[in-house]
Amino acid sequence: MIGLLSDLCLGRNYRAINQLQDLFPSRICFKIVSGTEYNEQLRGVFTKLITTLIVDKAPWKVMALPDKLRIWTDLDDDGAIGENGEDESISCSDLDP
Secondary structure (H helix, E strand, O other): OHHHHHHHOOOOOHHHHHHHHHHOOHHHHHHHHHOOOOOHHHHHHHHHHHHHHHHOOOOOOOOOOOOEEOOHHHEOOOOOEOHHHOOOOEEHHHOOO
């Protein structure tokens, strides 16, 4: 039943979220998930409920990520980057996830 309720909240369904957040306060959900006296299946469905009911909802803050990275050990003694002072920075989009 709890799994069904968490599925109702998928995709930020605020009609379901607004109804269920009063029935399942975060402190109770966290207590069930962290409590060792509850079985793993119950803790698992409450973890999913926490994700859809509490975590995955607005407001989201945009996080600015760096565009280029430089490796500290690649700096020359004079502070230049790479050979001949060329900028050999790595674009974040070039990195494997």
